[in-house]
Amino acid sequence: MTRLQPQSRPWVVKDVGRASEVDATDWTAMSAGHSLYSSADWIRHADLMTDGRCGHLVLYENDRPLSALPTYAFERKRPFYYDLEAVLGLVGTAPAGATPCVAGTRLGYTSEFLTGRLTDPDRRAMAAHALLDAFRTRCRERGEAGAMLYVTDDSIDLVLAELDPEDRVVLLDGSVDLAVPVGGLDGYRAVVGKSRWKQFRREMRQFENEGCELRILPMGTHLEEMGALALQVSLRYGHDMTLQAEIDKLKDQSERLSDCIVMAAFRAGEMVGFTQFFLSGRTMFARGHGVAEEHGRAASIYFNLTYYAAIRWAAAHGYERIDLGPDSFDAKVIRGGRLHARWALVVAPRWSDDVVRSVHEKEWELLRHFRSVDERVVTSTVRAVAKREGWEALLDEAPPPAAKP
Numbered sequence: 001m002t003r004l005q006p007q008s009r010p011w012v013v014k015d016v017g018r019a020s021e022v023d024a025t026d027w028t029a030m031s032a033g034h035s036l037y038s039s040a041d042w043i044r045h046a047d048l049m050t051d052g053r054c055g056h057l058v059l060y061e062n063d064r065p066l067s068a069l070p071t072y073a074f075e076r077k078r079p080f081y082y083d084l085e086a087v088l089g090l091v092g093t094a095p096a097g098a099t100p101c102v103a104g105t106r107l108g109y110t111s112e113f114l115t116g117r118l119t120d121p122d123r124r125a126m127a128a129h130a131l132l133d134a135f136r137t138r139c140r141e142r143g144e145a146g147a148m149l150y151v152t153d154d155s156i157d158l159v160l161a162e163l164d165p166e167d168r169v170v171l172l173d174g175s176v177d178l179a180v181p182v183g184g185l186d187g188y189r190a191v192v193g194k195s196r197w198k199q200f201r202r203e204m205r206q207f208e209n210e211g212c213e214l215r216i217l218p219m220g221t222h223l224e225e226m227g228a229l230a231l232q233v234s235l236r237y238g239h240d241m242t243l244q245a246e247i248d249k250l251k252d253q254s255e256r257l258s259d260c261i262v263m264a265a266f267r268a269g270e271m272v273g274f275t276q277f278f279l280s281g282r283t284m285f286a287r288g289h290g291v292a293e294e295h296g297r298a299a300s301i302y303f304n305l306t307y308y309a310a311i312r313w314a315a316a317h318g319y320e321r322i323d324l325g326p327d328s329f330d331a332k333v334i335r336g337g338r339l340h341a342r343w344a345l346v347v348a349p350r351w352s353d354d355v356v357r358s359v360h361e362k363e364w365e366l367l368r369h370f371r372s373v374d375e376r377v378v379t380s381t382v383r384a385v386a387k388r389e390g391w392e393a394l395l396d397e398a399p400p401p402a403a404k405p
Helices: 024-030 040-046 084-088 123-141 153-162 185-192 192-207 225-238 243-256 293-299 302-315 329-333 353-373 380-389 393-395
Strands: 011-015 057-061 065-070 069-073 099-103 145-153 168-179 212-216 260-267 270-280 282-292 321-325 338-346
Touching: 011 123, 024 040, 024 065, 057 123, 057 168, 057 192, 057 338, 065 123, 065 260, 084 099, 084 338, 084 353, 099 123, 123 145, 123 153, 145 153, 145 168, 153 338, 153 380, 168 353, 168 380, 185 192, 185 302, 185 353, 192 212, 192 293, 192 302, 212 270, 212 302, 225 243, 225 270, 225 282, 260 293, 260 302, 270 293, 270 302, 282 293, 282 302, 293 302, 329 353, 338 353, 338 380, 380 393
Parallel strands: 099 145, 282 321
Antiparallel strands: 011 057, 057 065, 069 099, 145 338, 168 321, 168 338, 212 260, 260 270, 270 282
């Protein structure tokens, strides 16, 4: 791939502030083919958060928005999952007084250079480099510590070959998606195999035997019941949430974000579980969920709503993929998902040798776990990053034992 020089085209990168400064139709064209978390509705929703200053970078060609990179600077308390030092356990390594600035999505876990208007690979790579260079320049001028978090393989591929030597690419997390089989559950049975299908069929029967009824709801109904169920999950995982905060979050999403459905379980007329799916392109994005503790395990509510009912509905309505997000990788891969790496692209962090060793230890441990879950996570991008960062030998190790059902 030949990298074209930016000055050979009438391109200019502007900081537009909020995404609402760009026509929604133009933003939709730039985010076409990308994640829900890059869409116009989602970015505008995230811009309403008050803990970060948005300054989205947009590349224009002859005054037409062509490509974009969302960014958020956190001048006060940083959300944990967007605090690179906290996620990597490197508290205190950022330059003194530097404001953290995160490029990519907000309230999501998939970051990309938005190049939906571009089909030529050279132009896509050139646009990504122009946006990254603009991000780097702005961070330097403002004294910000810049990083693009939760970056996909595809976006890393666009810039990896010509990153600055001081930049670091770090394995940060993962995400799982599931290809919707043709024929819904009948096709799914063939994909997962006889042994696992027996386990999954038992889980479906548990749902039925416990008297649970599946209902497909539009977003915006039963918000108080959903909030109470979501709170049980939040508290179980140690998150500091209140019932009103959960309800307000769901209410705000229902008012600002369209194309959302809820797979809900009812027992004796009472909601006992739900999984929320946002619909974007041909993909269903699993987002929030809640389960009544007293019924959840006995009825396998989570698995029935998030996988089996979703697969059936997706196949019937022409959806090709279910994005299951991060966490619980073993359970998701066992049920037919595929694990993909998510990266941190850190702009010239000037880490000491000790910090680099610490970062490597954490990402190597994560990679070993990922390979035990799904060896397919070792893509050509993983190999290219390993070569750049000097840990190719790690990929020659025998993969750890596969995860068990």
